[in-house]
Each structure stands twice: as C-alpha cells, then as structure tokens.
Amino acid sequence: MAHGDGGAQIICMGGKAHGEEDGVKKNMAAWLLGIKTLKIHPYHLPPLGPHDVKVRIKALGIYGSDVHHFKVKRNLTVYAIFGHECAGIIEEVGSEVKSLQVGDRVALEPGISCRRCNLCKGGRYNLCPEMKFFGSPPTNGSLANKVVHPANLCFKLPDNVSLEEGAMCEPLSVGVHACRRAEIGPETNVLIMGAGPIGLITLLAARAFGAPRVIIADVDDQRLSIAKNLGADEILQVSSNLQDVEEEVLKIQTAMGSAIDASFDCVGYQKTMCTALNATRLGGKVCLIGLALTEMTVPLTPAAAREVDVLGIFRYRNTWPLCIEFLGTGKIDIKPLITHRFGFSQEERNPKSKYQAGTPFPEYERLCNIFGKDHATGVIQINQRREREKCMAEQQQEQHQNAAAEEDGAAEFDNDNVGETATASPMNAGTPSSVLGSDASASARKGKRAREDDPFQNLVKTMQDFVIESKEERVEIRETIAEKKRKGPVEEVEADTETDELEAVMNELERLLLPMDTVMGAVYRMQVEPKHLKLFWRLRDDAKVIWAKKLASV
Template identity: 75%
Template sequence: MGKGGMSHGGGEEEEEENKAAWLLGLKTLKIQPYNLPPIGPHDVKVRMKAVGICGSDVHHFKHMRCGNFIVKKPMVIGHECAGIIEEVGSEVKSLQAGDRVALEPGISCRQCQFCKGGRYNLCRQMKFFGSPPTNGALANLVVHPANLCFKLPDNVSLEEGAMCEPLSVGVHACHRAQVSPQTKILIMGAGPIGLVTMLAARAFGAPKIVIVDIDDQRLSFAKHVGADEVIQVSTNIQDVGEEVVKIQNAVGANVDVSFDCVGFSKTMSVALNATRAGGKVCLVGMGQSEMTLPLTPTAGREIDVIGIFRYRNTWPLCIEFLRSGKIDVKPLITHRFEFIQEQVEEAFETSARGGNAIKVMFNL
C-alpha cells in the first residue's frame, strides 16, 4: 500500500488494512494482508516507516534459505526497521503513541542460561523478525515488545533508526574484539557490513583502518566514507602471500585486529596471515558454511579467532553514536523504494546486484 489510503480509525479497520510483503517462493514477494497478534500488556503496535534490506533477506529471497534457516511456509520478510508507536499495551510506561522508535528484531526466551548470562543473542529459542518461521517487519504495522523499541532523539531520522540494526553488527564485533584508540584494523570486504564495521571501529577510536575488496567501486566508496587505505585484491586463491605483503605495507605497522566481513577460506586466510602475533581475527561474514584455514601457524602465533552472531545490548550505543554525530550512516543509504507491489521485488533485485547499491531502504 502506498502512502495514501491508510485509515487511522478503530482497531478493526486497521487490522483489515494492514499489509505486509510475503515471501511466497523463490524470488516471489507479494504484498498481502497481514493479521497481527493482539497487543499484550508489555507490547506496542508500531507503524513501520523505514525498513532496510539486509544480505540475509536477499538470501531468503533468492534461495528460500540463509545458512540453516530454511523458509518452509509463506513468511513476512525484513528486520532492519524503525517506525512510530501507534498503540501501547496496558503495562507500558516507557513509550507512548507518537514516539519514533528503532526496533531490535530478536525476541529471546529470557529463561535459558544464555539469556540469564546476558548473552541473549545465543538463545536457541530466539524469535527473529524475518528469519523462518518468524514473520518480519516489512509491513504497515507490527506488534513488538516495548523493551525492544528504542526511542529516537529528534536529530536522528527514522531511516537512521533502521540502520541501527546493521550498525549493531559492527558495534558488537568491535566489542568482542576490544577495539580501542590503540587498535590498527584490517577489514576484509567493503560491502554494507564491512562499512558499518569500519564506522563502528572509528567511533571506538581506531586510529588506522585499511579495507580490502575485489571491487574498485566499493573501495572508492569505502575511501569516501572514511577508510584510511583501500586495497584491491584479486579472486585468485593462490596470491594470499602477495596480498598479505600489500596489506602490511598499507597499514604501515602490524595489524592488531582483522575483521573478515566476507567469510571465505581465502579472506580468512589473508586475515590470519596479515594479523600480528598476539592479535585478533573476528569472523563476521558467513560466505561459506565451511572453510579450510591455516590454523596451526595461527595457533603458533597466538592469534585469537573470534566469532560473532548478530549482537546484544547495542541499540542505546548505536543511537548515541548517531545522535552525537560520531557515526554518520546516511551516505550508506543509496537506494530508496516505496512499499508498493511494483517496487518490492525490484528493490530486492537491486540489493542482490550489489555494485553501487550499499543499503536499499523502503520508505513506508
């Protein structure tokens, strides 16, 4: 549904007019009615205003799966989102109708050892927007727990609010790798996640950041948004040694922390070889489900290999980085589409093509 024709009348009328983008099959998205669950005492109803497309959404769109998450029945897609509170549950005190909020898309169980230990992103019962079998956020209205909706300051737009989700991946990676003003950084991959990891690392004080990619268009964009050095490499699997030398020359000193935001055997091998003894390599991207890596020499140089899965407790910090101007995500939003049938599949195709498309955003 476009911007016109939306009713703000009684609850029933709204339920009838709520529409969402349903993934029905390979590369098949249809805007269809979406009946919401009733609003619980601790929930809010949010009118979606900005929804971004993520790499995992594109995987679902193109392959009906992402990693071990397989789409087995029609599903509402999307999880990078922000909107305006339309209704609050009876127990909600922190938010009110009209508040602009960014939504954290995962609802954990709160009962398991991971949740109780504060690592709720590892919860096995996690219900995550647009990850099968949980319906997502590309809809006119959604119902979500109030404690996962974060109020946006006046100087942070709804689009920037939706960008808190990908930015959270970079912030969590920097937390895990303990990035500080002494940390010299290498980032493999200048796609959306490589770029938000770069912005986060800079906000954490990293003095030198080098980005590596095969695509010169992406590299010039990375330079434009703040990389100190960019290095173009080839897809040839044999030239790891050559690339490591290039990287070490560019950094001008040892690499303290490498982030692999691609996730292939080759990118990870380069990162492990380019990182100084005693440094850290954080695997962020999941390009391959299995890799073959030079782990024996890595162990001999005491390099810590760190994994990350999504994020936890990152929204307040992301919003503060945006509010204070320490991070500017606006240049990353390169394409905008309306929430109408003619544009939904086109938006996903645009995101899938990559190239000059960094972040594709729906304005609802």
C-alpha cells in the same frame, strides 16, 4: 542492508498506508508466496500484551538474506513475511509500558530471546537457542504496516536521528558488536577484509570506537572507492587467488606501517580468512563476521603459535543504545549507505529520492518487485551484452564476407551494414533488415563511433531505426502473452513474472510513445530482458522528439 551492492535499500512507508483506502483499515504485509512471488495481503497481528507496543513501520531496510529467500525460497515450507531492519512510530502501548508513549519514534531490535536459558541469563541472549527473530520463519518479519513488539526492544530515537537512520541501527549493530568483541580503541590498528555493506559498517564502527588507522581490502575497486570516501586510511585491491595470500599480507602490513592489532573478515571465504590470520600481529584478534562457507582449510596452527585470538560474531547484543548515541552525536554518518528508496506498494516511491548515476531508473523500479535484482547498473549490463554481441556480429560479418567474396560490391556493402546494425544494440541484434527503416544503414554509419562510446545514444539511434508496423502485429503479441500467462503458476513462476514485467513495460511504452508497435514487437520477438529497457525511460524526452519527427516523415 543488501549484500553485494555497497549500500542499503530502504522501503519508506510514509503517507497513506497500503490498505487504508476508502476508510477501510487493514494491516497489510508483503508475503513471500513462492520463488520471486511477493504479494501484499492482510496480516493479522497478535494481541497486544501488557509489556508490548504496536508500532507503525515507517522505514525498513532490505537485507541480503531477504533477497536470497526472495530469489530461492530455500527450505521454506510456509508463506512468510521478511524484513528485520526497521523503525517506526508507536501507535499503542501495553498496560505495563511506562518508558514509551504513543507518538514516540523508535528503532526496533528484531530478536526476541527466551530470557530463561543460561545464555540469556549470562547476557549473551543473541545465542539463545529459542530466539524468535524477525523474518526468520516461522517468525514473521516487519515488512508490514504495523507490528507488535516488546517495549524493551524498542528504542526511542532523538529528534536529530531520522527513521531511516533508525532502521540502519540493525546492520550497524553488527559492526558495533564486532568492535566491542575485538576491544577496538584509540591504540588499535584495524584491517577489514571485504568492502561490502557489513565491511563498510565495520569501518564506520571502528572509526567511532577510535581506531587510529583502518585498512580495507577487496577485489572490487568501486567498493574500495566508497570505503575511501567513508574514511578508510588505506584501500588495497586484492585478488581472489589463494596463491597470492603471502604477497598480499606483505602489502597490507607495509600499507599499515605498523602492527595490525585486529582483523575483521567480513567475507567468510578461505582466501580472506587466511589473509586475516596471517596479517594479524602476535597476540592480536581476528573477528569472523562473514559466514559464507561452512568448511574451509586455514592455517590455525601458526595462528595459535602466535596466540592470535579467533572470535566469532553472531548478530549482536545490547548495541542499540550505543548505535543511537553514535548516530545522534555524529560520530557515525550512516546516510551515505542508504542508496535507494521504495514505497511500500509497487506504485509508491519517495519523490525526494536521489537516484545516483549507475542506479536503476525510477520508472523501471516501479515495475519491479521491491526486492528486485542486485543493483547492477544498466550501463554496465548493456555494455557487457553489447560486447558479447559485438564479437558474435564480427564473426558473422567475417563469415558473410568470406561467403560473398565472389559477389558484387553492392551485396558486400549490404553485409557490412548488417554487421554494423547488429552491433548497435542488443535490441536489434539479429533483427531482419526488413524490420529496419530505409535510413537505418545511413544512421548506423553516421552514429557508429558515438554509439560505441555512449550506450544511451546507442539506444536513441536504435529507436530511430524502427518503423511503424501494423496494429495486427500488436494484437498477435498480446494474444501470445495471454497464452503464456495461462501456464501453470507453480512450474512457471519465474517465466510468468518476466512475462508480467514485459507486459507492464509494453503498456508503459505504448502510453508514453504512441505509436510504438515496432518497439514492442521487436522487444517481444527478440525476447530482450526487461532489465535492459530501463534505459528507455532515461531517454523518454529524447524519444518523444524523435518519434514526432519520425511520424511527420512517414
């Protein structure tokens, strides 16, 4: 479950497994070798114990901590395999395993406790100090073809629960455990602070436990609309300003219409914690699920005077059977939270994947590492950048106009065109006029209004404006890329990753839209970020027609 995107990313490992070509069978895993450096290499499994099973992983969710480690690799001194939200099919069972058999579809609980300490003996094994948890170094995770795991931590899935849903039992367990701790029932009104992935999961769990009214608050109206679709009775957009707590508590209590019996802080900031404590009724409960900050100042004395119980939530315990029951009976529909699907290798992807509006395009995803960046939409990114460059272009245009006040009308007209062209797209911002075709200014004037409203049309027009350049320039670009790639891998990991992505983008453009020398040249020369090029594939069919006409006129 990826924090911050309002949904989960699932790695689907169907079909022929990576590493099984030409009859060679190897267990492969995605190893984190450095910052933003993820490579698929062999992974030698431990021997199968008498109480263990070997599981072929078929679905795995990406969690926020996985993305964080991928981008930062903080405090990691060894290579590591991440991933802990998983489900698969049993391929081999240990000699003492009686409850499962080969071919069973199972969801895996990722934490293995010592089973000897007082906490384990008392049933609170999630707090075991010797816990070995998938994807928490030095324990390797499940982003692999196969794993070996204790049989009693593998739970059989009913026929009507998919493997993808089985993988989602892990994040769902967080919400289920929290609702158990807060004793949510048919008479419990619930407030949830934060409509991120765990907030939405907690919403679904609270509904399954019978909560009559659930209010969810967040700063993001997009997340709130998702929460509304998932069954929240009321949604409330709040600010991040600590001074607004009192006013927002009143709004929340008014929206609830009655006392708030239990609050869940799924964010972990001072503002959300203060709001939850102040909004909860006398004798109510506040559950702390989000753990963003280690220290904060909160009004504990007033809460203590009202006997508000503050409950910590750490992972889960004994939740998988109940989660599977909720999924199997339809009390919880987790499928809307699965938004993206990837193949285990970068070249794979699920052909049945549904890419909704505002999600990255498939061809771009194939070129990215499977963890990638958060799912900021291409349209939003391009608009933000266009707004910045539009302001810069307007300032430049004003300067040009002031400097050219004494010049003739033709020169003034040219300056206006440069200003228009610069605001058309981030790709040609600042591009010399000699790079643009003779019809660029006319095209810019005709399509100005449409481009301001439609970023896709904007890029189409930009592509129209490019002219075909010589092959020598392409050779020059390739040589420059080769030179950049010769830099040291340790100090230039991030730069090399971007260079590799850029080269892959250029190769794809060349194959699809030959000749695209100018596009490639402009991309490299202006150093446009590869993430903006995702829009090109959305326009592939249009671009082919455009370039056919363009070539015919040259």
